[in-house]
Amino acid sequence: MENNTWHNAKDLIFGLNPFQKCRKNQKGSFILLSFLLFVCFSVEPVLGHLWDGVVVTQSDFQSLRAIKNELIDSKGVLKSWNDSGLGACSGNWVGIKCLKGEVVAIQLPWKSLGGKISEKIGQLQSLRKLSLHDNALVGSIPFSLGFLPNLRGVYLFNNKLSGSIPPSIANCPMLQSFDVSHNSLIGKIPSGLANSTRIFRINLSYNSLSGSIPSSFTMSHTLTILSLEFNNLTGPIPSELGKLTRLRILDLSNNAINGSFPLSFSNLSSLVSLNVENNHLENHVPNTFENLHNLSVINLKNNKFDGKIPSTLGNISNISQIDLSQNKFVGEIPDSFTKLANLSSFNVSHNNLSGHVPSLLSKKFNASSFEGNFGLCGYISSKPCPSPSPPPHNLPAQSPEEPPSKKHHRKLSTKDIILIVAGVLLLILLLLCCFLLCCLVRKRASSSRKSSKAAKAAASARSVEKGGPAGGEVVSGGEAGGKLVHFDGPFVFTADDLLCATAEIMGKSAYGTAYKATLEDGNQVAVKRLREKTTKGQKEFEAEVASLGKIRHQNLLALRAYYLGPKGEKLLVFDYMSRGSLASFLHARGPEIIVEWPTRMKIAIGITNGLCCLHNQENIVHGNLTSSNIQLDEQTNPHITDFGLSRLMTTSANTNIIATAGSLGYNAPELSKTKKPTTKTDVYSLGVILLELLTGKPPGEPTNGMDLPQWVASIVKEEWTNEVFDLELMRDAPTIGDELLNTLKLALHCVDPSPSARPEVKQVLQQLEEIKPELVEAEVDDDGAKVQTNE
Numbered sequence: 001m002e003n004n005t006w007h008n009a010k011d012l013i014f015g016l017n018p019f020q021k022c023r024k025n026q027k028g029s030f031i032l033l034s035f036l037l038f039v040c041f042s043v044e045p046v047l048g049h050l051w052d053g054v055v056v057t058q059s060d061f062q063s064l065r066a067i068k069n070e071l072i073d074s075k076g077v078l079k080s081w082n083d084s085g086l087g088a089c090s091g092n093w094v095g096i097k098c099l100k101g102e103v104v105a106i107q108l109p110w111k112s113l114g115g116k117i118s119e120k121i122g123q124l125q126s127l128r129k130l131s132l133h134d135n136a137l138v139g140s141i142p143f144s145l146g147f148l149p150n151l152r153g154v155y156l157f158n159n160k161l162s163g164s165i166p167p168s169i170a171n172c173p174m175l176q177s178f179d180v181s182h183n184s185l186i187g188k189i190p191s192g193l194a195n196s197t198r199i200f201r202i203n204l205s206y207n208s209l210s211g212s213i214p215s216s217f218t219m220s221h222t223l224t225i226l227s228l229e230f231n232n233l234t235g236p237i238p239s240e241l242g243k244l245t246r247l248r249i250l251d252l253s254n255n256a257i258n259g260s261f262p263l264s265f266s267n268l269s270s271l272v273s274l275n276v277e278n279n280h281l282e283n284h285v286p287n288t289f290e291n292l293h294n295l296s297v298i299n300l301k302n303n304k305f306d307g308k309i310p311s312t313l314g315n316i317s318n319i320s321q322i323d324l325s326q327n328k329f330v331g332e333i334p335d336s337f338t339k340l341a342n343l344s345s346f347n348v349s350h351n352n353l354s355g356h357v358p359s360l361l362s363k364k365f366n367a368s369s370f371e372g373n374f375g376l377c378g379y380i381s382s383k384p385c386p387s388p389s390p391p392p393h394n395l396p397a398q399s400p401e402e403p404p405s406k407k408h409h410r411k412l413s414t415k416d417i418i419l420i421v422a423g424v425l426l427l428i429l430l431l432l433c434c435f436l437l438c439c440l441v442r443k444r445a446s447s448s449r450k451s452s453k454a455a456k457a458a459a460s461a462r463s464v465e466k467g468g469p470a471g472g473e474v475v476s477g478g479e480a481g482g483k484l485v486h487f488d489g490p491f492v493f494t495a496d497d498l499l500c501a502t503a504e505i506m507g508k509s510a511y512g513t514a515y516k517a518t519l520e521d522g523n524q525v526a527v528k529r530l531r532e533k534t535t536k537g538q539k540e541f542e543a544e545v546a547s548l549g550k551i552r553h554q555n556l557l558a559l560r561a562y563y564l565g566p567k568g569e570k571l572l573v574f575d576y577m578s579r580g581s582l583a584s585f586l587h588a589r590g591p592e593i594i595v596e597w598p599t600r601m602k603i604a605i606g607i608t609n610g611l612c613c614l615h616n617q618e619n620i621v622h623g624n625l626t627s628s629n630i631q632l633d634e635q636t637n638p639h640i641t642d643f644g645l646s647r648l649m650t651t652s653a654n655t656n657i658i659a660t661a662g663s664l665g666y667n668a669p670e671l672s673k674t675k676k677p678t679t680k681t682d683v684y685s686l687g688v689i690l691l692e693l694l695t696g697k698p699p700g701e702p703t704n705g706m707d708l709p710q711w712v713a714s715i716v717k718e719e720w721t722n723e724v725f726d727l728e729l730m731r732d733a734p735t736i737g738d739e740l741l742n743t744l745k746l747a748l749h750c751v752d753p754s755p756s757a758r759p760e761v762k763q764v765l766q767q768l769e770e771i772k773p774e775l776v777e778a779e780v781d782d783d784g785a786k787v788q789t790n791e
């Protein structure tokens with residue numbers, strides 16, 4: 001734990017303390033320069049506290065040497081592993097972390113390492129964490145991992161490892177997380193893989209594993225994530241899988257598993273996501289899913305399930321996605337499905353279903369969700385359903401050849417028929433007249449209703465205005481001619497509903513004003529009225545907004561509809577988030593309200609996850625990521641807002657927006673020159689938000705003339721690292737200290753002044769998940785010291 005040790009070692013390498021170097025470079029460029037130097041060197045002092053400085057044991061030293069020898073280090077990442085062992089445990093060897101002179105972690109992800117993992121790794125008796133993911137490693141997973149009694153985490157995903165998973169892994173009693181996904185592994189899953197009483201997460205996906213799922217897995221009461229998708233697994237699902245009462249994610253998709261769903265599934269009470277797509281499962285789906293109260297995603301696509309769709313699925317109110325397509329289900333779509341308020345994705349296509357599609361479903365989902373069922377009717381572009389009790393004017397249209405009903409004893413004569421036909425024609429004519437008349441009257445009525453509604457809107461807006469300065473109206477005087485376009489979502493409202501809603505101003509941003517609107521049915525939505533004359537022309541606008549309306553992700557605020565007013569007003573309708581913006585959540589709370597570290601970490605991971613989806617799936621650069629643009633729902637899950645809005649705006653409007661964000665402290669330094677947001681400037685903004693979560697300080701308020709990253713840098717430079725953290729976090733410092741330090745280190749990496757040095761958002765996400773792999777289960781090791789490393 002000696003800072004001195006660290007200094008001395010650094011002094012040896014650099015000739016002098018790098019920060020003394022900074023101090024000599026006085027004058028104007030001092031801050032920028034010291035900041036640059038800080039980023040190059042100072043990440044280490046943050047972690048310096050974790051190094052114990054004891055000289056590495058001879059046995060561990062030899063093992064590390066052997067490991068280096070068998071790796072192919074084309075980029076010279078392991079250059080620092082060069083001395084006779086003095087530096088291994090004093091923080092000089094990259095990726096190594098020790099306790100009492102013994103190596104506890106090797107962490108070298110994304111280092112372009114090739115070659116093999118040496119069997120000598122089994123000599124590192126204290127090793128807890130092995131993280132070599134995203135390299136180009138070949139060969140097999142060392143058998144000797146089974147000799148490591150303290151091993152907790154194995155992260156070898158995204159490599160080219162071959163051979164089979166060593167059965168010896170059953171001997172690691174502390175194993176918590178085992179991820180070897182995306183390799184070329186073959187052979188069977190060892191039956192003892194889940195033997196550890198602490199196993200939490202197993203991910204073997206994207207390999208070529210064969211054989212069946214070991215039934216011994218059903219003994220692992222702690223297992224929470226089981227990801228086996230994209231392998232070549234066969235055999236049935238173990239019948240006692242229901243014993244895994246903590247299991248939240250089960251993904252067996254894209255294998256060749258057969259048999260039926262075990263009845264015991266009804267006991268998987270924690271299950272959130274179930275995916276068995278593309279297997280050979282058959283028989284009925286048990287009607288016992290209703291106990292799975294937390295189930296949100298169910299995907300049974302492309303199997304051979306038959307029988308009826310269990311109506312009890314409709315009792316699970318959390319369900320948001322159902323895919324039952326390409327099976328052999330028969331019967332009707334249960335009416336109970338209309339109770340699923342959160343259903344956002346639904347597919348029963350290509351089965352043998354019949355009957356009416358419940359009307360709520362046919363409104364919400366298009367033909368692609370229902371087609372390929374010959375007996376199914378009542379959805380868009382399907383054949384209409386036969387009416388159960390035909391209206392009376394249909395009766396005479398029956399062809400005379402049909403058997404007469406019991407009432408008509410005598411046969412109809414030709415004369416009768418002519419009379420009847422004439423009568424029918426008359427009736428039809430009469431009905432037509434009535435219809436036309438009705439239409440005329442309705443049109444008049446509706447136009448007068450519209451103006452009265454407009455008056456009502458203005459009145460209601462005025463009454464809110466009277467209530468206080470927060471009052472406002474969504475649209476002043478809605479005249480006929482507006483256009484409302486819905487995207488998929490839970491809301492059903494008309495343009496009139498929207499324009500007549502009571503509205504309250506929530507905030508103003510560069511793009512316009514945001515309102516909280518309460519619709520007549522009590523539903524609340526957030527409405528953003530875009531600033532006039534800043535948006536693109538209507539055609540371009542509608543094309544862009546339509547693509548934004550398709551984006552669905554749990555950390556991105558969903559766009560549900562837009563409205564174009566007759567005078568060019570533009571409204572965007574979003575989900576309403578009850579806990580407001582992250583900025584106000586953090587900075588505008590009462591002194592008695594504490595935001596705990598797990599909440600902050602959950603928010604950090606959520607934002608990163610959302611940004612990751614924007615960058616990697618949607619190809620969208622946010623360009624204006626700030627804590628005011630993060631909204632929190634009831635469970636404080638973060639939802640990024642304002643993404644993609646720049647696409648709706650004119651170029652000049654966008655330039656103004658960049659300038660505004662700059663004054664708030666979220667802009668990467670290069671933006672003042674380039675004026676062009678990139679994924680790297682987004683990562684910078686993300687880093688500022690991470691610092692905001694760690695320090696509890698709003699970045700818009702300079703401290704001693706420094707912005708937030710510079711301020712943090714200056715404190716860390718003076719080795720007062722603990723001073724940067726929000727005071728209320730320090731209460732738990734003994735248990736979360738390492739997580740704070742590692743998150744701080746990551747945040748500083750993100751705000752590196754040089755764009756190319758910043759990580760990709762995907763890497764930020766993976767590192768955050770490594771800092772907190774449990775997410776749900778905060779487990780502290782029995783000796784109280786969590787394993788962390790520098791990379």
Ligand SMILES: *[C@@H]1O[C@H](CO)[C@@H](O)[C@H](O)[C@H]1NC(C)=O
Binds near residue numbers: 013079080081082
């Ligand atoms: C070992 O590596 C470090 C960092 O790459 C370098 O500064 C140092 O000069 C090397 N020492 C020896 C003895 O080669």
Ligand SMILES: *[C@@H]1O[C@H](CO)[C@@H](O)[C@H](O)[C@H]1NC(C)=O
Binds near residue numbers: 158181182225227
């Ligand atoms: C398992 O690994 C695959 C491939 O690395 C990844 O895509 C997937 O998200 C992982 N599953 C879980 C539940 O983490």
Ligand SMILES: *[C@@H]1O[C@H](CO)[C@@H](O)[C@H](O)[C@H]1NC(C)=O
Binds near residue numbers: 171
């Ligand atoms: C692992 O579990 C399996 C099945 O429960 C058992 O047969 C085996 O002995 C266990 N292995 C170890 C090393 O505990």
Ligand SMILES: *[C@@H]1O[C@H](CO)[C@@H](O)[C@H](O)[C@H]1NC(C)=O
Binds near residue numbers: 208210232
């Ligand atoms: C999957 O297993 C079957 C038989 O078990 C084998 O024929 C097939 O080649 C395997 N496929 C892959 C991709 O390994």
Ligand SMILES: *[C@@H]1O[C@H](CO)[C@@H](O)[C@H](O)[C@H]1NC(C)=O
Binds near residue numbers: 242263264265266267
């Ligand atoms: C579910 O668990 C209970 C209690 O452990 C057990 O009695 C019951 O048999 C299980 N149900 C099934 C279908 O396995």
Ligand SMILES: *[C@@H]1O[C@H](CO)[C@@H](O)[C@H](O)[C@H]1NC(C)=O
Binds near residue numbers: 294
């Ligand atoms: C379902 O989820 C809620 C909230 O996420 C949690 O409190 C509850 O324990 C879960 N239920 C089960 C059976 O796991």
Ligand SMILES: *[C@@H]1O[C@H](CO)[C@@H](O)[C@H](O)[C@H]1NC(C)=O
Binds near residue numbers: 312
């Ligand atoms: C579950 O759904 C079924 C069929 O839709 C219904 O009969 C039953 O009452 C529901 N149970 C609960 C607890 O809501």
Ligand SMILES: *[C@@H]1O[C@H](CO)[C@@H](O)[C@H](O)[C@H]1NC(C)=O
Binds near residue numbers: 317318319342633634
């Ligand atoms: C629907 O989802 C929202 C947000 O995820 C959640 O707050 C709400 O409880 C869910 N509704 C139901 C009926 O599960």
Ligand SMILES: *[C@@H]1O[C@H](CO)[C@@H](O)[C@H](O)[C@H]1NC(C)=O
Binds near residue numbers: 328330331352
């Ligand atoms: C569809 O279901 C009906 C009974 O509802 C059955 O007679 C028919 O054979 C089924 N068709 C197919 C292709 O399975």
Ligand SMILES: *[C@@H]1O[C@H](CO)[C@@H](O)[C@H](O)[C@H]1NC(C)=O
Binds near residue numbers: 366367368488
């Ligand atoms: C139907 O909806 C799905 C998902 O919402 C969408 O991907 C698809 O493009 C839609 N198809 C048509 C024809 O609108």
Ligand SMILES: *[C@@H]1O[C@H](CO)[C@@H](O)[C@H](O)[C@H]1NC(C)=O
Binds near residue numbers: 301348369
């Ligand atoms: C429904 O499933 C079918 C077949 O699995 C697929 O082709 C179609 O795109 C899906 N539609 C939607 C809306 O998901």
